[in-house]
Amino acid sequence: MTDFNWTRDQFHIPQGMIYLDGNSLGPLPKMAPARVVEMMERQWGEQLITGWNASGWMAQPTRVGDRIARLIGAEPGHVVMGDTLSIKVFQALAAALRLNPNRKVILSDSGNFPSDLYIAEGLIDLLGNGLELRIVAPEDIEDAITEEIAVTLITEVGYTTGRKHDMAKLTARAHKMGVITVWDLAHSAGAVPVDLAGAGADFAVGCTYKYLNGGPGAPAFIYVAPRHAEVAQPALAGWMGHARPFAFEQDYDAGKGIERMRVGTPPVLAMTALEASLDVWDKVDMADIRARSVELCERFIAGVEENCPQLTLCSPRDADVRGSQVSFKFDNGYAVIQALIAEGVIGDFRAPDVMRFGFTPLYTTDKDVDEAIEILTRILRGALWDKPEFLERKAVT
Amino acid sequence: MTDFNWTRDQFHIPQGMIYLDGNSLGPLPKMAPARVVEMMERQWGEQLITGWNASGWMAQPTRVGDRIARLIGAEPGHVVMGDTLSIKVFQALAAALRLNPNRKVILSDSGNFPSDLYIAEGLIDLLGNGLELRIVAPEDIEDAITEEIAVTLITEVGYTTGRKHDMAKLTARAHKMGVITVWDLAHSAGAVPVDLAGAGADFAVGCTYKYLNGGPGAPAFIYVAPRHAEVAQPALAGWMGHARPFAFEQDYDAGKGIERMRVGTPPVLAMTALEASLDVWDKVDMADIRARSVELCERFIAGVEENCPQLTLCSPRDADVRGSQVSFKFDNGYAVIQALIAEGVIGDFRAPDVMRFGFTPLYTTDKDVDEAIEILTRILRGALWDKPEFLERKAVT
Numbered sequence A, B: 001m002t003d004f005n006w007t008r009d010q011f012h013i014p015q016g017m018i019y020l021d022g023n024s025l026g027p028l029p030k031m032a033p034a035r036v037v038e039m040m041e042r043q044w045g046e047q048l049i050t051g052w053n054a055s056g057w058m059a060q061p062t063r064v065g066d067r068i069a070r071l072i073g074a075e076p077g078h079v080v081m082g083d084t085l086s087i088k089v090f091q092a093l094a095a096a097l098r099l100n101p102n103r104k105v106i107l108s109d110s111g112n113f114p115s116d117l118y119i120a121e122g123l124i125d126l127l128g129n130g131l132e133l134r135i136v137a138p139e140d141i142e143d144a145i146t147e148e149i150a151v152t153l154i155t156e157v158g159y160t161t162g163r164k165h166d167m168a169k170l171t172a173r174a175h176k177m178g179v180i181t182v183w184d185l186a187h188s189a190g191a192v193p194v195d196l197a198g199a200g201a202d203f204a205v206g207c208t209y210k211y212l213n214g215g216p217g218a219p220a221f222i223y224v225a226p227r228h229a230e231v232a233q234p235a236l237a238g239w240m241g242h243a244r245p246f247a248f249e250q251d252y253d254a255g256k257g258i259e260r261m262r263v264g265t266p267p268v269l270a271m272t273a274l275e276a277s278l279d280v281w282d283k284v285d286m287a288d289i290r291a292r293s294v295e296l297c298e299r300f301i302a303g304v305e306e307n308c309p310q311l312t313l314c315s316p317r318d319a320d321v322r323g324s325q326v327s328f329k330f331d332n333g334y335a336v337i338q339a340l341i342a343e344g345v346i347g348d349f350r351a352p353d354v355m356r357f358g359f360t361p362l363y364t365t366d367k368d369v370d371e372a373i374e375i376l377t378r379i380l381r382g383a384l385w386d387k388p389e390f391l392e393r394k395a396v397t
Helices: A004-009 A032-054 A060-072 A085-098 A114-127 A138-144 A167-176 A257-261 A268-281 A286-307 A333-342 A366-382 B004-009 B032-054 B060-071 B085-098 B114-127 B138-144 B167-176 B257-261 B268-281 B286-307 B333-342 B366-382
Strands: A079-082 A105-109 A132-136 A149-155 A180-184 A203-206 A220-224 A325-329 A348-350 A354-358 B079-082 B105-109 B132-136 B149-155 B180-184 B203-206 B220-224 B325-329 B348-350 B354-358
Touching: A032 A268, A032 B032, A060 A079, A060 A203, A060 A220, A060 A257, A060 A268, A079 A257, A085 A114, A085 A149, A085 A180, A085 A203, A085 A220, A105 A114, A105 A138, A114 A132, A114 A149, A114 B114, A132 A138, A138 A149, A138 A167, A149 A167, A167 A180, A220 A257, A268 B268, A286 A325, A286 A366, A333 A348, A333 A354, A333 A366, B032 B268, B060 B079, B060 B220, B060 B257, B060 B268, B079 B257, B085 B114, B085 B149, B085 B180, B085 B203, B085 B220, B105 B114, B105 B138, B114 B132, B114 B149, B132 B138, B138 B149, B138 B167, B149 B167, B167 B180, B220 B257, B286 B325, B286 B366, B333 B348, B333 B354, B333 B366
Parallel strands: A105 A132, A105 A149, A149 A180, A180 A203, B105 B132, B105 B149, B149 B180, B180 B203
Antiparallel strands: A079 A220, A203 A220, A325 A354, A348 A354, B079 B220, B203 B220, B325 B354, B348 B354
């Protein structure tokens, strides 16, 4: 059983803050600064170039990848860290398309994070070979998976409403139709149990700065199913993905399995900060996280609906199809979010009218939820959000 | 006049070590750990998501890019940080090819760093439209720049011998022939004066973990000439390169100028470490660096040639065509480098027989050079390198 009192104590939450934005940027693991300083001073400082082997920097991307693998139901040895999520989307999508060369449609949905769509557009534009990006409504995606589709590019949990797709079901349908799947786990990893191997997912990618608390700009991960690992082409064919990077050969020879998805020199500092968070994650059971997440989300929904009738729930009411966040629509949502932030309750806003709150059992308590509801209620009743200082602020993240 | 006593004091060199490998991984700036901790604790820890604006994380890639711009002769506002060098090579090459769509040959040379060639191979393989990567000897590259060539992909200073191409001359020839140039500055930035604007370079890329001391896996940079900045397509079309990333629009609209070469969420921790080094670089004149670099290299060449007749200089003897490193060939070079490392002199080895030494005026002194020569001489005379402990070790980086 996961000890959530212990996990909460592992993260720094600023005094007086109720942080409901861990779905955007997770908080600082208390051990992370010391861990990074140790890496900088004892490894980089003292070992210098020899740190690549002496401190295991070279193997860090797969070592860390294996720790993520447990959280997303991936087979060990099939996840590697590096780059950013957008880059990993590009790699996965390009590799997936190569596995289905006779089809010309990439299927995604309008609930996908825009960067995934932009990357797909950019790849299509680059290839110039008649590929099409087809975007349907999230609820229509299942029917849209037909024999015409080459690859699905779907984010399991949508960033605005937290709507959660059924990965197993959609993957099964995709395979029946001869379609390759690319799953974006940005709002899934550390948020909901994921079973990539069980679902038979082909490719998956995700970031580590949200629920996984790796810090701003923390590295991304990529998963390639074992059955594709030795045939998938990395598209971004960097030296770290070469079978023998230090032989400095002139021709590219893709490395073994997931290693080929490495590109350039790994980001050791950033991955070291992430490791401090994974020290906590290693002691967490995703089933426990899920149970607490559902409790927290439902507590929040019930409290807000009881006290704030102005707001309309736009996340799924059914926990089975919802990730670890809750969103409400409100015309003046932007100003209300600003007023909440001013009162120490950190949620965020997504245009045009979505107020978004992330629930992260590692460090969010029932008391946080209750206080957030209370403050939100007070703001709405007192129309505190209607003051010029909130209405004038510019939307940022 | 650059104060090299002061600059040396800004870096941590381990007790008793003579570090001649700053061309591979620069040493730790003494201020970097405190700087990173401050960012982690006060920014990430206290500001959390608001740090993107409150601490200027969002603008960090261009802010840092401008500090690099000064060192490479780029126009302000035309360099942006992010990703790794291999990724930036991909972006620059893909964008350059789009500017010359009717030609089918990418020209590089056999002295280029293999990852650049791999990335080119990977891009060609991905595009599948009949592009060819033509690799000639470095000394033949000028003549090989003909009207058949679409893009040159050249590393200004070669990683093995430190051979330096004439950027201005080759760029002029390229333009005369209607060729777009991509310059890799991995061994140039912080090593030799670079004048991208003066040379009329089209694209340039580089890393920051070598002479710029950003730490293992520090982010890369990319330069796009002002005349191309508003037309170049980024190929990796991530949300941070969008004109309005936080509007979360469905269609990609490339951002203004160099901003479009941003891809995913910027690596704030790693860039913060780099900033500590740039605090030193801001007080450095590249002309002073160059003058000291030439002195150090020539002192080393003279001393080694006088005392170690077994070794054969394979770097250019003429400083005008040499970067900031010196390489010697020796059949047992690998074992000798191991013996040197055991004695605290850190150089490195590149197969099959190249012993490579980097000279970095920020922290390398005449005394370092003299002692390195003395130890190398002693090793060769005493055949210390011939001991099993050196012969048995495996080559690593």
